[in-house]
Amino acid sequence: MAGRRRWSTDEILDAAAELLRTSDADSFSVRKLAAVLGTDSSSLYRHFRSKTELLRAVADRILLAAMDDHRVEGDWKQRLTALALRMRDAFGQQPELAAVWGRYASSGTGSRLVMEEVLQALRESGLPDGEIPVRYHRIAVLIAALISSEAGAGAVTPEEREQGMELFRVAVLGADPERFPALAHFAREVRPLGADRRTAFEEILAAQIADIEAAIRRSRSTAGAEGT
Incomplete structure (x- = not known):
């Protein structure tokens, strides 16, 4: 008797993404995914240790695809704006997966590429290094919240x-x-x-960037006062 087919990691993630298009993270299960693939759950756990790890990997593929042909262009404000819009468009094509990303933050290659681009843009802005991690976190939370909200509306x-x-x-x-x-x-x-929502997304993001600009001016003003 022929053994069951061995599914690759990419094939499992493709099937998971497709299943998530017609369901949500709460109803999704490794057992349901295994049934779709015609295998048993234990075979999938050889690739992913848990449902959460699997969902994070699915979300990361969206980020990885969004960054696939990304090119650094413009100043730091344009870089942050372009990145946010690129991510929004990527999840807009698969809105059910935006909620997955918002809940199960990825830590894969796609996530690292996004983090690197945000951090590089903030360093280019002239912010002191000590302020960059906090500003990064605010931008990341803002973009994730806006994308999840917009994608949720798009799924209606x-x-x-x-x-x-x-x-x-x-x-x-x-x-x-x-x-x-x-x-x-x-x-x-x-x-x-x-x-x-599209205009609101861009205006809220612009307000956050304007707040960073104000912080840069304050930092430079303080540095100038201390130097006199």
């Missing part, structure tokens, strides 16, 4: 989106002005979370 069906819009209109336009005076005042201008 048209029917669910329309239902959500109707509920939003009813809740906002029908707000009791005595109990919710500010909401009633701005009701016709307030937009739902799903509206124009």
Whole structure:
């Protein structure tokens, strides 16, 4: 009798990514993946020690693909912006995997490439080395949160989106002005979370970059004062 097929690590990750497109991290299991591949869980545990390790590897492949043809161009602000948009586009094509990345932070090659690019850009900015790790962490958290949020909205069906819009209109336009005076005042201008996320993403990222610029100016001003 012929033995069961031996699946490569890349084939396992391809199957896992496909399964995650139709489910989420909570319902995903190594057992379900094994069933898709027509094998048993023990054969997959030879490649990955746990479900978490497997999910991290799937997320890292998205980062690795995003960085595959990345070229360093422009100043540090342009580098950070280009990297964030590149990552957003990569996860936008597979929105179900964005939540996986946000929860199971990768530590693979793709993650290291992203970390290196952010850190290099921050060093180029002129920030003192002592401030770079904290700024890196803020940018990483911000980008992960924005991408996960945008991807989550992108995974909603048209029917669910329309239902959500109707509920939003009813809740906002029908707000009791005595109990919710500010909401009633701005009701016709307030937009739902799903509206124009692309612009919001870029504006929030730009605000973080502007905050870094302000920190650089303060650092230089302090250094100049101490030197006089």
